Amino acid sequence: MAKHPSLQTSKHQRFWKNRRVFLTGHTGFKGAWLSLWLISVGAKVTGYALKAPTEPNLFELLELRKDMISIVADIRDLGRLKAEMKKAKPDIVIHMAAQPIVRRSYKNPPETYETNVMGTVNLFEAVRACKSVRVVLNITTDKVYENKEIDKAYKESESLGGYDPYSASKACSEIVTASYRHSFFNPNEYGKHKVAVASARAGNVIGGGDWASDRLVPDCVRAVLRGKKIEIRNPGATRPWQYVLDPLNGYLLLCERLYKNGAKFAGAWNIGPDLKDCKSVGWIARKFCDYWGSSKTCSIQKGKHPHEAHFLKLDNLKAKKQLGWYPKWDINEALSKVVEWTKAYESGLGVREISEKQIRDFEGFPQLNDAELY
Ligand SMILES: NC(=O)c1ccc[n+]([C@@H]2O[C@H](COP(=O)([O-])OP(=O)(O)OC[C@H]3O[C@@H](n4cnc5c(N)ncnc54)[C@H](O)[C@@H]3O)[C@@H](O)[C@H]2O)c1
Incomplete structure (x- = not known):
């Protein structure tokens, strides 16, 4: 494994060094x-x-294959998944x-349900057959809540649902997770099975790479790189935007807490941005142009589009109070980091270098809690 001296002082390193991790979806953004x-930080x-x-794609640009074991296989293939997890012996x-794409889910619902629902069932079946596992974290989304189309932030205890x-x-993947937690990895019997199960619901994640x-910020990036107008569909729709490192930081922290304190942290967690960073699609597109330094205008795509929620906000108080996780980069910082990353990529600078630099910047960025902010 290659060493990254620049990141050797990471606060995550103490826990993650030599930790064995089985990550599904590693080739994605x-x-x-x-x-x-x-x-x-030294994980295997x-x-x-x-x-x-x-x-x-970012996976190939970062040349990650040389630093990890990369298995290209389908989550719907239970036999293969079980065999590979057993071989990896993850903690x-x-x-x-x-x-993960809403519009694609309208085009191919069976593929979406097979992957996202049966994929989760298969994951837990593989975990049941793998004795080494101590923590399972399922990554879901802000879209799991029954959307009441009112301007309020959803708490973890609210009803699940899903229009598209x-x-x-x-939402089904969340129900599957809760069912496996109750039936096979119950926190009340943690001493017997020693497996802590949680899910994390992040916001709309943006970032370099x-x-x-059919995602807003990649659409903005493609438009400015081609010198075209940015086409947006629902300019008034608000979303909880966050830079990719913020939710990932939350996942790392949550896994550490689950590993060390087992049953106490089992459950569902909103890992979303602060409410002031829930902005409209139109606002994001305009701000992106400001940071890019171009006067590109946004044009609104006319025609009939499949339904998408108008309001979407997450209440992140539980993660702040109980996990000690706080978002670090606000929406302005997040957009400026997308632009920084994309300009570095465009000018042929190393993608690995700029990505590692951003992780380093993030780690060094002070974490302020609400009391310090207001
Ligand atoms: N990007 C966001 O804004 C966002 C927000 C909230 C939640 N999420 C969730 O985070 C996770 C990652 O999202 P992303 O944006 O990186 O998506 P992505 O499309 O970039 O990556 C998806 C990954 O899943 C893999 N995958 C898809 N179908 C598979 C199958 N049948 N078998 C095995 N692997 C399969 C892909 O190969 C890829 O590695 C998803 O669970 C998504 O629902 C994303």
């Missing part, structure tokens, strides 16, 4: 960032996913493999 961070990472979903399992197939499939289609 968030998975590649998390793999890089885990490798950098085995990734399990289909090949990277876009071209170009910690983080589940990110998913079909993606949101519904992720995302080329997914």
